[in-house]
Amino acid sequence: MILIIYAHPYPRHSHANQLLLEEIKDLPTVKIRSLYDLYPDFNIDIKAEQQAVEQADLVVFQHPLQWYGMPPLLKLWIDKVLEHGWAYGHDGNALQGKSCLWAVSSGGNEQHFELGSYPNFAALAQPLEATAIYCGMKWLPYFALHNTFTCDEVALRAGAQAYRQRLLQWQSTCQPQAGESSHG
Numbered sequence: 045m046i047l048i049i050y051a052h053p054y055p056r057h058s059h060a061n062q063l064l065l066e067e068i069k070d071l072p073t074v075k076i077r078s079l080y081d082l083y084p085d086f087n088i089d090i091k092a093e094q095q096a097v098e099q100a101d102l103v104v105f106q107h108p109l110q111w112y113g114m115p116p117l118l119k120l121w122i123d124k125v126l127e128h129g130w131a132y133g134h135d136g137n138a139l140q141g142k143s144c145l146w147a148v149s150s151g152g153n154e155q156h157f158e159l160g161s162y163p164n165f166a167a168l169a170q171p172l173e174a175t176a177i178y179c180g181m182k183w184l185p186y187f188a189l190h191n192t193f194t195c196d197e198v199a200l201r202a203g204a205q206a207y208r209q210r211l212l213q214w215q216s217t218c219q220p221q222a223g224e225s226s227h228g
């Protein structure tokens with residue numbers, strides 16, 4: 045199962061991320077949890093989130109880039125859900141062996157992140173990458189949809205199709221075969 049942990053502060057106002065979700069939501073193994081719809085009061089149901097993650101083979105963190113980072117509810121989700129004794133520490137192996145994909149949209153174009161003293165995009169990925177690795181997850185090359193401020197509808201839809209292809213490709217190459225445990 046592919047679990048999309050989706051964090052858009054204003055899901056109804058999203059265009060790029062909404063297109064990404066539209067393109068993948070019919071895939072039978074995809075489950076989407078829209079954090080800002082589920083927890084408008086930021087009162088995260090930790091057990092429900094952990095149960096959803098336990099069923100997943102691939103956990104996707106999808107969000108718009110905000111000030112070079114993630115929206116606050118996703119940061120809170122990580123702080124609350126990745127508990128000691130569950131995600132890490134003694135007997136904390138719930139995430140062990142699962143794959144992790146960062147799927148991010150950005151208003152700026154790709155070159156912006158390579159200019160002057162800006163940290164490049166791979167550097168921006170590092171806090172989430174380190175978190176995933178710390179919890180024993182397999183970090184996949186990130187998926188980025190850049191340039192959402194100025195690119196046209198055709199480019200956005202092509203990006204959404206590329207997202208679908210990434211998930212299908214993961215499914216065909218990495219998903220455990222029938223009868224094989226997904227938790228290793």
Ligand SMILES: Cc1cc2nc3c(=O)[nH]c(=O)nc-3n(C[C@H](O)[C@H](O)[C@H](O)COP(=O)(O)O)c2cc1C
Nearest residue numbers: 058059060061108109110111112149150151152192
């Ligand atoms: C508060 C805020 C901060 C943002 N920070 C960045 C940023 O640091 N870099 C960037 O390229 N885009 C930034 N953006 C632009 C968003 O990433 C962009 O609008 C979003 O990816 C478009 O997706 P959507 O249509 O689903 O909202 C920011 C937008 C907001 C609202």
